[in-house]
Amino acid sequence: MEGAVLTRRGLLVGIGAVGGAGAMYAAMGALGLAPAEQDKTFDPPRPGDFSLRGRGAATVVVLGAGVAGLTAAYELGKAGYDCTLLEARAKAGGRNLTLRGGDRLTELNGPAQEVTFGEGVYFNAGPARLAPWMLAMDYCRELGIPIETFVNNNAQAYVHTNGRTVRARTARADMYGYVAELLAKATDVGALDRKLTKDDQERLLDFLRRFGDLGPKHDYEGSPRRGFVKYPALDTGTPIALPGSLREVLAAGTGRAITNDFGHEQATPMFQPVGGMDAIVTRLAEAVGQDRIRTGARVTGITTLDDGVEVTWDGGRIKADYCVATLPPHLLARIPHNLGTQITAALKTPVPAATGKIGLEYGTRWWELEDRIYGGVTETDLDITHIWYPSHDYHAERGLLVGYYNTAEHAELYGALTPEDRRHRALTQGKKIHGEKYRTGLLSSVSIAWDRQEHIQGGWVRWPAVDSSFTLLQRPSGRVYFAGDWLTHLIAWQAGSMESARSAVTQLHERVMRSS
């Protein structure tokens, strides 16, 4: 049930996930990244903040038309470069994939799925949310892509752990209530007398009373924060059952779920493009020029030369002054090249990670009508990990849930099933939370196993350690530059692809400017 991002972050930096954030932070300090002053000076990129100065007349072949490749070509194009993108898949976008009715999803060693969603229903099969500090927000602004709030934390959604389902607001109120009670009572009996003055103890108690909604004797006796069977209106309402004992609340194991959005990547609110994440792909591709993107072109060889780069693909050969290679590293490693064994070894270092999602289309939005859940996530300790509710088109007739979004062994388990069996399993699990309607109301579904997507073969990668391979690939090899989320500390985020693309094209352009 661990949040995907905690996993990512933990995997990325090679330092334990939960409890390791402090360690990571400490490690940053050890690396000489002296903490700076209060972040009032944070100055994010604006249109024009990133612009390559001077015009480059060089030609560039970009391998891969995912978000990294498109961003590289977009920025190079603005600076006058003549780019060609080679994309092995049938369309641009890579993992930024939004599925709609009429689409067809194929996978390696598996049957194709026909998507039959109704008008207006879509499924962001890959990335689905943006944090406000991320570069993807700037590209949305620059490209005129309307964005809306993505609800990443919903008090009204559920937490399902150890076979029990409660509202997130209830789980949170109970855990906070008891934590506050324990610390308040410890304070009352003098346990903090050596650490805190009486004044500071009073300040702490003032906070704990608010934090836990404690009674006058610092007992946690439940709280309206837990929610109601019938909310207050003409009368004071009907509260839901009194909380279990401290023991029962601890045994419920809701701790992971209610801290899921505490990290800097997941903090509420988050955002999404209106109408589907692939608006980013569509607008980047338009800006780059569709005629520059050659789809169905699988790269078969990369040769860096004194005066350029030669790239061969299934259907031909291209020579350009420079190359930006944005394919997944594990696939790039298999392509014959003359960049040396160190590059091959470096490309083989990151390990692809499985991840999967299923989109479940329903004919009524019972989660809004009956559960009063508008957007957000139900956290579970089941193999589905999460259930996501749509943050858009509230009160529309149809709607789409994400019935699982899982990683590692759970993703592998689902990935190995047929689409029918994935759906069946996801429905069986979700029914534990939402009851029979979860199964009976389904109109259609489509599931993706990213490690089974041709020319991608992984949800993202993890670096066993951020070592010299990582930094080696952040620099060009001959006339070949590498880019992708996999070369950043924002793995599995589009912002990572964009940051990396900007870095690669900046280095490339500086070289061109120096040599001209």
Added chain:
Amino acid sequence: MEGAVLTRRGLLVGIGAVGGAGAMYAAMGALGLAPAEQDKTFDPPRPGDFSLRGRGAATVVVLGAGVAGLTAAYELGKAGYDCTLLEARAKAGGRNLTLRGGDRLTELNGPAQEVTFGEGVYFNAGPARLAPWMLAMDYCRELGIPIETFVNNNAQAYVHTNGRTVRARTARADMYGYVAELLAKATDVGALDRKLTKDDQERLLDFLRRFGDLGPKHDYEGSPRRGFVKYPALDTGTPIALPGSLREVLAAGTGRAITNDFGHEQATPMFQPVGGMDAIVTRLAEAVGQDRIRTGARVTGITTLDDGVEVTWDGGRIKADYCVATLPPHLLARIPHNLGTQITAALKTPVPAATGKIGLEYGTRWWELEDRIYGGVTETDLDITHIWYPSHDYHAERGLLVGYYNTAEHAELYGALTPEDRRHRALTQGKKIHGEKYRTGLLSSVSIAWDRQEHIQGGWVRWPAVDSSFTLLQRPSGRVYFAGDWLTHLIAWQAGSMESARSAVTQLHERVMRSS
């Protein structure tokens, strides 16, 4: 800096606000409201859930065309009643007031303000957000009003207390970090050995490590959750300054701010109609029929008779079978009537509360571009209380902040100023958080003091105690029924007006059905 709703709730039930929720909850139990089982059975109203059975041919005069009056007329109209609404103000809606360019806002004993906002900019001067469990959500659905997410809690917004400004994410991480450390260390030294088994202590510690992002020795040493000067990308980023000591964090006094959305009324996410809250008024008025709403009609007398009700107003007299009176109680109490002194005394019991807001229009959304704040609230201990950022039209050119939303003495202080002086004061305060741009970038503003709005004269009311006056007015007096948020436990929420209106018309209709 106390949240408006904590105030409201506390005022409403006449039991202390902060720390009193547990007491209120306990009081509910004492009233015999036995807590029911887990709220899986919660079944909110749906289109048709509320419908008066049978047709009533009676005539009804509705006093006031605010949300309560419109809802009453709407539901009565569906059941066949012939309604006339008398509204003293120039237009329907009452406190549901959205201001746009071209509007003019007058106030008692003060100058009028011309609203000069640009195209698409609006200011919800009254209610501005809906909780998902509230009846206003159902009316939006039933009336086809599109809704969108209202961001009520933003990790990226600021907390300004004791002269210091930090991001909400930073304030939260630090307070949670130290609380977790204190309790974890108390556990480590055996302080909980009598309360918890070793297994339960391990469960608690597991939670505390997540909750506080503690290091291996259960120290809080900062966390990436605090945010960054430069977020991770190609490198691990630049964290913001290390946290202050426990003493310093307690002294900062951020506790109220970071628990502001813990209550059931404020829990994230919340919602708003697209384009302005007055969509609810517009669609209700359309459904009722504009021709049934007589504006500029100030009621001067109410007489209940054996065979009907006679109401006089500035410009005439109307007789109907029944009356639904939805005016604010303190104004209703002043209108001559024959309902008896007990009714007058009851109407005089609730005390009107001052509340005010200012809308500040800017030519650029610097809070998005520079502060990366998309929606949400900055909590302060200044007299402005909150700054709200818009949750809609992200990346639009212009935007409107709510520069203060305050109550009680702060609202009275601002209300007593001229609009220019209110603006000046609000800008001086907001500048402490956002710097000079807060003042220099302003295009226009408009401020409202609800206690100075003619025919309303208060933001809402508080009942010194929920006593027999409250319940007396929930029942008809002769042929006069009362309705309004002020007769519910949802004071200051439109849902209260709607719940109360439903109750009144249900009672009225049952009487008509019985007598026919």
